[in-house]
Amino acid sequence: MNTALEVERDIEVKENVSEEKLKRSLVKTISWRVVGTIDTIVISYLITGTLTLAFSIGFVELVSKLILYFFHERAWNKIKWGK
DSSP, rough: OOOHHHHHHHHHHHHHHHSSOOHHHHHHHHHHHHHHHHHHHHHHHHHHHOOHHHHHHHHHHHHHHHHHHHHHHHHHHOOOOOO
C-alpha cells in the first residue's frame, strides 16, 4: 500500500512529465515559424508580384510571430486544463 508521501511524489512526477521543457518550446517555435514565414512570403509574392516586398513582409512577420508564439506556448504550458 502506498503512503501519502509516495502518492504525492507520484503526482508531482506526472505533473512534471506533462510540462514542456523550454528548449522544446524554442525548437517548436522556430520550426513552426519557418513554415509560416515561407507561406507568408509566397502569399505576399502572389499578391504584390514583388519578391523584395514579399521577403520584407515575411521578415517582419517572422520576428513578430516568433515572439508572440513563444510566449503563447509558455502561457499555455502553465494551464493544467487538458493535461
